[in-house]
Amino acid sequence: MIRIESEPWAAMVAHAREAYPNECCGAMLGVSDGDKTVRVAMRLENAFEGAQATRYELRPEDLLAADKAARERQMDLIGIYHSHPDCDAYFSKTDLQNSCPWYSFVVLSIRQGEFHHANSWLPNFDQTDAAKEELTY
Amino acid sequence: MAKVLIPTPLRQFTGKQDAVTVAGATVGEVLSALTTQYSDLRKQIFTEEGKLRSFVNVYLNDEDIRYLGKDATAVEDGDTLSLVPSIAGGSAVAAPPEEVTLSNDEILRYSRHLIIPEVGIEGQKKLKAAKVLLVGTGGLGAPLGLYLAAAGVGKIGLVDFDVVDFTNLQRQVIHSTNDVGRPKIDSATEKMLAINPNVKIVKHEVALTSENALDIIKDYDCVVDGTDNFPTRYLVNDACVLLNKPNVYGSIFRFEGQSTVFAYEGGPCYRCLYPEPPPPGLVPSCAEGGVLGILPGTIGLIQATETVKLILGIGESLVGRLLLYDALGMRFRELKLRKNPACPMCGDHPTITRLIDYHQFCGVPQPAQAPPVEETKVNEGEIDVVELKQKIDRGDNFVLIDVREPHEYKICSIPGSKLIPLGEFPKHVAEFDPAADIVIHCKSGMRSAKACAVLKQNGFQHVRNVVGGILAWSDKVDPSVPKY
Numbered sequence: 001m002i003r004i005e006s007e008p009w010a011a012m013v014a015h016a017r018e019a020y021p022n023e024c025c026g027a028m029l030g031v032s033d034g035d036k037t038v039r040v041a042m043r044l045e046n047a048f049e050g051a052q053a054t055r056y057e058l059r060p061e062d063l064l065a066a067d068k069a070a071r072e073r074q075m076d077l078i079g080i081y082h083s084h085p086d087c088d089a090y091f092s093k094t095d096l097q098n099s100c101p102w103y104s105f106v107v108l109s110i111r112q113g114e115f116h117h118a119n120s121w122l123p124n125f126d127q128t129d130a131a132k133e134e135l136t137y
Numbered sequence: 138m139a140k141v142l143i144p145t146p147l148r149q150f151t152g153k154q155d156a157v158t159v160a161g162a163t164v165g166e167v168l169s170a171l172t173t174q175y176s177d178l179r180k181q182i183f184t185e186e187g188k189l190r191s192f193v194n195v196y197l198n199d200e201d202i203r204y205l206g207k208d209a210t211a212v213e214d215g216d217t218l219s220l221v222p223s224i225a226g227g228s229a230v231a232a233p234p235e236e237v238t239l240s241n242d243e244i245l246r247y248s249r250h251l252i253i254p255e256v257g258i259e260g261q262k263k264l265k266a267a268k269v270l271l272v273g274t275g276g277l278g279a280p281l282g283l284y285l286a287a288a289g290v291g292k293i294g295l296v297d298f299d300v301v302d303f304t305n306l307q308r309q310v311i312h313s314t315n316d317v318g319r320p321k322i323d324s325a326t327e328k329m330l331a332i333n334p335n336v337k338i339v340k341h342e343v344a345l346t347s348e349n350a351l352d353i354i355k356d357y358d359c360v361v362d363g364t365d366n367f368p369t370r371y372l373v374n375d376a377c378v379l380l381n382k383p384n385v386y387g388s389i390f391r392f393e394g395q396s397t398v399f400a401y402e403g404g405p406c407y408r409c410l411y412p413e414p415p416p417p418g419l420v421p422s423c424a425e426g427g428v429l430g431i432l433p434g435t436i437g438l439i440q441a442t443e444t445v446k447l448i449l450g451i452g453e454s455l456v457g458r459l460l461l462y463d464a465l466g467m468r469f470r471e472l473k474l475r476k477n478p479a480c481p482m483c484g485d486h487p488t489i490t491r492l493i494d495y496h497q498f499c500g501v502p503q504p505a506q507a508p509p510v511e512e513t514k515v516n517e518g519e520i521d522v523v524e525l526k527q528k529i530d531r532g533d534n535f536v537l538i539d540v541r542e543p544h545e546y547k548i549c550s551i552p553g554s555k556l557i558p559l560g561e562f563p564k565h566v567a568e569f570d571p572a573a574d575i576v577i578h579c580k581s582g583m584r585s586a587k588a589c590a591v592l593k594q595n596g597f598q599h600v601r602n603v604v605g606g607i608l609a610w611s612d613k614v615d616p617s618v619p620k621y
Contacts, residue, residue: 004511054450055227076145090402096228100192102146
């Protein structure tokens, strides 16, 4: 189960709305003791070279920086978020094939520029399937 | 000797330490020593073959080792190694492979696509890289084939084993009058290549069956269902769910059509909408019930639009929505479709895990291997059209009943027949003498067989069904009677 506190949640939604019609992405920092709590949302740049309406890519060095930022705040990097403009918050094949089983993946569905719904996913090692994780915000 | 920074989720394997110092002169040696010391970490980082997992990048200080000396990169004391996953994604479709390029001719041809920002060069390359299977080249398949070829879908597979018939021409605009008698697949391929010689057409001149469906479908990204019967529709659905391929669905009847996208991104499948097929004969096919010729154009093009959107990964797909079209009212409506958790195919606990016998499932007989009309067997309770003609000519005392609809009767009829449409037939049973000699016909013999059964249930002894109906009459007795 993953819970996103109101401040980071508002930041994530705002980020997704600003990026619309493109996808946004970022890191979720917080604490994990079985259940995960997101305390800080950290915007990262969508580094995909091409149409960003349907794709995002995180630079490894940005992810490294997010991990470092988490350590500095005595927090953990516990997940990644990105948006699906005008699409549902499913975990697409593209998401799956470029995922990592170590983190929670929160997907925000943005329709016509407004937040619609969100899901959190836990991909498996083989990048063949993702389980839905209980999400509260 | 190097310090390895451990990402949060992996610290459970390193005794909660966020950094571990391990010995080694190269990156490979350090990682090997690390995963020897913390063996549970091994599975997280390496595959069973001992290769770094595809999502793991290794950084030496600030540099990706792929751009240094990879595993052999030298490590010095005080260096820091980081394990960084590569993460990307997106709402829908993967970018086209790098080897896909557009020639100058193609850039000119697709210019009206290329100047739409949502398509552009990237999108047109996606179309070129796409592989789409069209099941059927009939009413729905005709506009689909023409427009998907024109749009530049790189590889289009066609499944059809039928031959072009005069009755197809009213709507199957991919076939011309000159094509009557030719295999539909040849006629369709010719038209599609004439529009766009850049696309590759793959012909599957077979009936799609449980034996061949998975093998045919597996090579495509997406299936478009243009079939006209329930066994094939369930077969296409189940094969698509099993292979995890989106199924772009359309169906038509008279003035009404439906379309949606099944088995895509966790959405519902055809069985979530219709768990069971309708009783055989309840839902008439186009051949039985008729269809406005333009209707499959409208529905087929909705399917083509959805297909192109799926390929491009743009817009809002019809997943989870059933679009209903009423041509007479000229209205579109939408029903919400939900995935059924109890669905035997795509639910939480699927009970159907392989393809089944779909003719048996739908309660319809396996299509016979095209029996020649001349050799049609006349069974007990049936009469051949030639014998019927002799009966009429002899002036036998009998009743000839036509159970077609009045608008069909206006097209053609057999002299001396009495019209009682099948729907009204049961009300008229009492008007007949149970001892009378009764012969019943319809267009091809299906409806009249039902009428015969009704009379027999009511104790009638001398009831016979005209084999092949008025179509056989036109073939064998009176060619001046038009076929429809």
